[in-house]
Amino acid sequence: MGIFGVFNKAKKDKLDQGLSKTKESVLQKLARVVVGKSRVDDDVLDELEEMLISSDVGVETTLKIIQRIEKRVARDKFVNADELDRILREEISGLLAENQVNEGLDFELPADKKPYVIMVVGVNGVGKTTTIGKLAHKFKTAGKSVMLGAADTFRAAAIEQLEIWAQRVEVPLVKQKMGSDPASVAYDTLASAHAADSDVVIIDTAGRLHNKVNLMNELSKIKKVMQKVVGDAPHEILLVLDGSTGQNAFEQARQFTKATEVNALAITKLDGTAKGGVVIGVSDQFQIPVKYIGIGEGIDDLEPFSRTAFVDSLFGK
Amino acid sequence: MFENLSEKLERSFKLLKGQGQITEINVAETLKEVRRALLDADVNFKTAKTFTETVKEKALGQNVLTAVKPEQMMVKIVHDELTQLMGGASVDINTKGNPAVILIAGLQGSGKTTFSGKLASLVKNKRSKNPLLVAGDVYRPAAINQLQVLGEQIGVPVFTQEGSKDPVKIAKDAVKEARQKGYDLVIVDTAGRLAVDEEMMQEITAVKKAIDPDEILFVVDSMTGQDAVNTAKEFNDRLDFDGVVLTKLDGDTRGGAALSIRSVVNKPIKFVGTGEKMDALDVFHPSRMADRILGMGDIVSLVERAQEQFDADEARKLQSKIAKNQFSFNDFLSQIQQIKKMGSLKDLAGMIPGMGKAIKNMDFDDDAFKEVEAIIFSMTPEERENPAVLNGSRRKRIAAGSGTSIQEVNRLIKQFEDTRKVMKMMGQGKNLSKLMANMSMGGRR
Numbered sequence: 001m002g003i004f005g006v007f008n009k010a011k012k013d014k015l016d017q018g019l020s021k022t023k024e025s026v027l028q029k030l031a032r033v034v035v036g037k038s039r040v041d042d043d044v045l046d047e048l049e050e051m052l053i054s055s056d057v058g059v060e061t062t063l064k065i066i067q068r069i070e071k072r073v074a075r076d077k078f079v080n081a082d083e084l085d086r087i088l089r090e091e092i093s094g095l096l097a098e099n100q101v102n103e104g105l106d107f108e109l110p111a112d113k114k115p116y117v118i119m120v121v122g123v124n125g126v127g128k129t130t131t132i133g134k135l136a137h138k139f140k141t142a143g144k145s146v147m148l149g150a151a152d153t154f155r156a157a158a159i160e161q162l163e164i165w166a167q168r169v170e171v172p173l174v175k176q177k178m179g180s181d182p183a184s185v186a187y188d189t190l191a192s193a194h195a196a197d198s199d200v201v202i203i204d205t206a207g208r209l210h211n212k213v214n215l216m217n218e219l220s221k222i223k224k225v226m227q228k229v230v231g232d233a234p235h236e237i238l239l240v241l242d243g244s245t246g247q248n249a250f251e252q253a254r255q256f257t258k259a260t261e262v263n264a265l266a267i268t269k270l271d272g273t274a275k276g277g278v279v280i281g282v283s284d285q286f287q288i289p290v291k292y293i294g295i296g297e298g299i300d301d302l303e304p305f306s307r308t309a310f311v312d313s314l315f316g317k
Numbered sequence: 318m319f320e321n322l323s324e325k326l327e328r329s330f331k332l333l334k335g336q337g338q339i340t341e342i343n344v345a346e347t348l349k350e351v352r353r354a355l356l357d358a359d360v361n362f363k364t365a366k367t368f369t370e371t372v373k374e375k376a377l378g379q380n381v382l383t384a385v386k387p388e389q390m391m392v393k394i395v396h397d398e399l400t401q402l403m404g405g406a407s408v409d410i411n412t413k414g415n416p417a418v419i420l421i422a423g424l425q426g427s428g429k430t431t432f433s434g435k436l437a438s439l440v441k442n443k444r445s446k447n448p449l450l451v452a453g454d455v456y457r458p459a460a461i462n463q464l465q466v467l468g469e470q471i472g473v474p475v476f477t478q479e480g481s482k483d484p485v486k487i488a489k490d491a492v493k494e495a496r497q498k499g500y501d502l503v504i505v506d507t508a509g510r511l512a513v514d515e516e517m518m519q520e521i522t523a524v525k526k527a528i529d530p531d532e533i534l535f536v537v538d539s540m541t542g543q544d545a546v547n548t549a550k551e552f553n554d555r556l557d558f559d560g561v562v563l564t565k566l567d568g569d570t571r572g573g574a575a576l577s578i579r580s581v582v583n584k585p586i587k588f589v590g591t592g593e594k595m596d597a598l599d600v601f602h603p604s605r606m607a608d609r610i611l612g613m614g615d616i617v618s619l620v621e622r623a624q625e626q627f628d629a630d631e632a633r634k635l636q637s638k639i640a641k642n643q644f645s646f647n648d649f650l651s652q653i654q655q656i657k658k659m660g661s662l663k664d665l666a667g668m669i670p671g672m673g674k675a676i677k678n679m680d681f682d683d684d685a686f687k688e689v690e691a692i693i694f695s696m697t698p699e700e701r702e703n704p705a706v707l708n709g710s711r712r713k714r715i716a717a718g719s720g721t722s723i724q725e726v727n728r729l730i731k732q733f734e735d736t737r738k739v740m741k742m743m744g745q746g747k748n749l750s751k752l753m754a755n756m757s758m759g760g761r762r
Contacts, residue, residue, distance in 0.1 A: 168458075273513055275544070
């Protein structure tokens with residue numbers, strides 16, 4: 001049956017393909033360690049620990065999941081492989097579920113926020129610009145008018161990169177020269193969007209490592225300057241995390257949240273062998289919903305995040 | 318901040334304290350902590366497991382021979398083992414060919430293009446080479462443009478083929494051109510690719526075949542998690558690369574991936590990227606990386622970089638002032654301002670061995686400096702140079718002038734005096750000027 005309700009067949013295959021390594025090993029190992037046993041013992045939990053940690057879930061979150069399972073097992077006494085599989089899904093979904101408000105989101109925008117302003121932030125090389133290109137395409141396909149702002153004025157050819165995406169998607173782009181003030185670009189973009197009555201504005205920003213205070217302060221400044229045009233902008237601050245990132249994702253979430261009140265996550269590069277398990281812990285700890293996942297370099301390779309789909313794909317079914 | 322590894326080890330070693338011998342039982346808890354700390358640093362699950370097992374064997378074995386303090390011995394064993402795993406001395410790249418051809422490969426966003434630019438800059442400026450950069454990423458929008466901009470910044474020509482979608486031909490033609498025009502080193506940048514993308518992996522294999530590189534470098538983001546081993550292994554199976562480049566090490570990642578990659582593919586890490594500027598490239602030092610994973614700081618690298626960047630005169634002046642105990646509020650103020658410019662004092666201090674724990678619970682609020690500055694600004698020039706004159710009535714005036722309280726002024730003066738004492742103590746070691754130099758390294762922009 002359709003594992004991936006929101007995904008079309010090709011997409012599902014793609015994500016499954018990427019996640020298949022995890023899927024196989026989880027099923028195999030679960031079957032191997034549980035076989036012939038009527039209950040979950042330490043061996044099973046050890047294997048479980050390995051699976052979760054190898055998926056970048058991280059020690060703390062893994063222990064949390066295992067403790068919850070231990071508790072349930074102690075209560076229910078007998079647990080077989082199938083039940084364990086179900087419990088595992090429930091527990092992980094639970095960690096993601098507690099803050100999922102946008103599940104099944106369909107690129108609709110709140111009517112009272114026009115233009116709806118999205119500011120995209122993240123460390124270097126996570127795929128911010130590519131995500132913006134794909135996001136713009138989604139919004140456009142959903143019938144929205146989109147305007148992009150090239151506020152990564154630092155990295156060589158970042159503006160050109162976004163420009164090519166803008167041409168591809170056929171949406172307007174506001175830009176200045178390389179090296180110009182990103183806040184001023186953001187201001188111009190919002191002013192243009194206001195004049196053009198655009199539905200949604202997406203602002204690209206330069207990649208920055210979260211431990212560089214000056215660069216983090218710059219983000220706060222961009223935000224403040226935007227508010228001069230649209231009082232409550234940005235409505236969405238989207239932190240892009242690379243799906244292959246390890247435990248450092250926690251620090252990224254912590255520091256970017258501190259500087260800009262991140263309220264949405266996008267996880268990229270999930271078409272590779274990386275499992276993106278760190279998302280579970282990040283989402284749980286910071287109570288930030290994952291909104292999008294990136295599963296390729298093509299214009300269509302962005303999907304709304306669905307926790308059931310994510311967990312299903314992670315553990316196979 | 319991460320609770321760092323050395324801190325964790327320290328805590329777990331306490332469990333051993335007071336016990337005369339390392340036994341299976343008392344070592345178990347310690348090893349569990351070691352393992353967890355490694356996992357938190359993104360060391361691969363299996364690597365961490367093997368590592369702790371080796372450490373355990375050594376610990377149990379050695380104990381029969383000696384009877385030193387168990388926790389000291391464990392620290393040494395863990396550190397030695399880690400350093401050994403990271404490899405011996407640093408390994409250089411092979412630039413003997415004429416032209417020497419270097420192929421760059423890696424995942425999307427790992428930093429290949431930036432590294433290509435840095436490497437070209439390095440060989441040009443420090444090794445008197447005449448390099449040619451090759452724009453072989455024909456897929457990502459503006460990737461070619463990006464390399465061209467970097468080439469222009471560092472004054473290195475970039476070979477491109479307008480409109481071409483054939484990286485194999487581009488690479489081949491570039492090497493040919495290098496030969497004709499007398500470039501002695503060719504750096505071929507390629508598109509980012511996933512190890513599971515069969516078509517793309519075949520493409521880079523074909524590039525390798527076509528140009529027969531002297532050196533293939535695999536570029537990997539130091540923040541990569543457990544997947545680092547899979548990717549490194551796939552790329553290595555395909556390309557049999559010669560070395561690894563670890564990028565974005567100026568972040569706060571512990572870089573456990575470095576350890577995993579090293580232990581899985583057994584290829585040396587040759588360079589580390591430490592910033593977005595074209596000179597932010599360091600040669601890899603295994604022992605320093607081991608220290609970093611252990612959270613023991615990377616002071617040597619810092620010192621080296623500082624040597625290049627800091628005004629030597631100013632440093633010498635400052636050092637002699639400190640030696641004579643003349644370090645004044647003006648110096649204090651200028652240090653604060655430099656620190657503010659640089660970013661986070663806490664991060665910097667954390668790179669100094671032994672400081673990690675001491676500052677862990679100190680709050681380095683950015684605004685905290687504001688008050689300090691206000692107080693110092695309210696002092697007369699004489700008071701700043703010679704804090705000894707700060708009597709009660711002067712302190713009262715300063716408190717009023719800075720909008721703070723006497724208590725706050727007193728606290729600052731006390732802090733200042735403590736700092737002075739510490740500095741004097743440290744000044745007896747000879748690296749102080751370098752240490753201070755580190756404190757004044759600027760941010761990237």
